[in-house]
Amino acid sequence: MSRLQQTDGLTEEQIELVKLVREFVDEQIIPVAQELEHQDEYPTEIVEGMKEMGIFGLMIPEEYGGLGESLLTYALVVEEIARGWMSVSGIVNTHFIVAYMLLQHGTEEQKQRYLPRMATGEVRGAFSMSEPGLGSDVSAIRTKAVRDGDTDNWSITGQKMWLTNGGSANLVAVLVKTDLGAESVYKNMTTFLVEKEPGFGETAQGVTIPGKIEKMGYKGVDTTELVLEGHRTTSAQILGGEPGKGFYQMMDGVEVGRVNVAARACGVSMRAFELGIAYSQQRETFGKKIAEHQGILFRLADMATKVEASHQMMVKAARLKDSGARNDLEAGMAKYLAAENCADVVEQSFRIHGGYGYSKEYEIERLYREAPMLLIGEGTAEIQKMIIGRRLLEDFKLK
Numbered sequence: 001m002s003r004l005q006q007t008d009g010l011t012e013e014q015i016e017l018v019k020l021v022r023e024f025v026d027e028q029i030i031p032v033a034q035e036l037e038h039q040d041e042y043p044t045e046i047v048e049g050m051k052e053m054g055i056f057g058l059m060i061p062e063e064y065g066g067l068g069e070s071l072l073t074y075a076l077v078v079e080e081i082a083r084g085w086m087s088v089s090g091i092v093n094t095h096f097i098v099a100y101m102l103l104q105h106g107t108e109e110q111k112q113r114y115l116p117r118m119a120t121g122e123v124r125g126a127f128s129m130s131e132p133g134l135g136s137d138v139s140a141i142r143t144k145a146v147r148d149g150d151t152d153n154w155s156i157t158g159q160k161m162w163l164t165n166g167g168s169a170n171l172v173a174v175l176v177k178t179d180l181g182a183e184s185v186y187k188n189m190t191t192f193l194v195e196k197e198p199g200f201g202e203t204a205q206g207v208t209i210p211g212k213i214e215k216m217g218y219k220g221v222d223t224t225e226l227v228l229e230g231h232r233t234t235s236a237q238i239l240g241g242e243p244g245k246g247f248y249q250m251m252d253g254v255e256v257g258r259v260n261v262a263a264r265a266c267g268v269s270m271r272a273f274e275l276g277i278a279y280s281q282q283r284e285t286f287g288k289k290i291a292e293h294q295g296i297l298f299r300l301a302d303m304a305t306k307v308e309a310s311h312q313m314m315v316k317a318a319r320l321k322d323s324g325a326r327n328d329l330e331a332g333m334a335k336y337l338a339a340e341n342c343a344d345v346v347e348q349s350f351r352i353h354g355g356y357g358y359s360k361e362y363e364i365e366r367l368y369r370e371a372p373m374l375l376i377g378e379g380t381a382e383i384q385k386m387i388i389g390r391r392l393l394e395d396f397k398l399k
Contacts, residue, residue: 005079022080030084036085040219059073059100071322082271095124095125096260098173101191110239124198136383144157154232159227161226163226166223167200175191191240196209205232217366218370255321257378258378262313266307269338272345272349279353303345329388332391335378
């Protein structure tokens with residue numbers, strides 16, 4: 001094993017699990033990732049393999065049929081999966097955000113109904129905040145749930161955007177407006193659990209998934225819109241059973257998502273470094289391996305340092321969340337640092353490859369298209385810096 005991305009203080013169980021996932025990645029993901037990605041093909045066999053390994057139940061407690069592992073374990077597993085193919089890690093990310101939100105905020109009835117089937121992968125989760133016209137401004141959402149008088153019946157209408165797993169999921173946590181008279185806009189938001197069939201078109205009453213959004217990278221995984229037209233539901237499908245708490249539930253889930261994106265960035269960075277350092281010891285120019293040229297050697301040193309720094313920041317953020325402490329500062333820092341470093345490491349590896357890096361035959365070409373998504377997923381770099389800056393002003397406020 002490389003000296004890079006080592007994690008101190010792991011249990012034997014964690015070490016064995018990460019090792020098992022690494023072997024799965026090397027044997028089942030890396031050999032087919034290029035072909036599947038270029039065809040934009042959903043990795044069905046890989047997903048089935050992950051189901052068999054119990055990865056969909058990784059963070060779900062044993063009482064609900066999961067493995068009961070920590071966020072740190074999950075992040076280390078995601079790091080390994082993203083090293084193989086980032087899109088596969090995206091398939092489990094939104095699933096776990098929804099499972100985490102159910103675990104932390106759901107009623108016991110909701111937990112019993114969904115978590116055991118989420119642990120096996122029978123129920124697959126997607127997560128929906130954004131809309132076509134608002135980007136990072138969550139307070140401006142327009143999708144609205146209207147209550148039918150004093151009953152427990154609701155009707156939801158609106159359009160959501162950027163659902164990872166929008167087609168393959170059959171349970172979507174959707175943030176909507178519920179104007180119930182609260183003074184704060186954030187207390188007039190509610191998370192509904194929307195059940196649907198996997199696929200495209202009308203997948204439930206009043207629920208339409210128009211089709212896959214064509215993307216520059218991050219292929220294989222389906223990214224979609226979600227159109228709700230008078231979708232009828234009940235208060236039993238409100239996360240936690242009580243309206244007005246959706247924004248805070250979503251933000252709790254996003255902290256897990258940001259650790260996940262940081263882990264994905266660490267995995268992609270590591271793969272880019274592996275490809276770059278291997279190629280630099282094979283390619284010769286001016287009578288010697290290009291790794292022996294000082295310019296390339298400096299690149300390798302810079303890449304490795306960034307790979308290591310990102311990993312350690314990600315581990316710290318995951319451990320803080322596991323401890324029950326507030327980690328919005330650390331999660332924001334980890335996501336920001338790891339994503340920025342990933343973009344740089346991938347570009348440096350691309351440059352090491354020279355003209356061959358531009359060829360679709362070489363893996364670095366795929367990584368070069370995947371890395372930019374990490375700069376915007378789960379909040380842009382600018383949003384991360386706003387979160388970090390505001391938290392710093394709280395911590396360092398003048399007396």
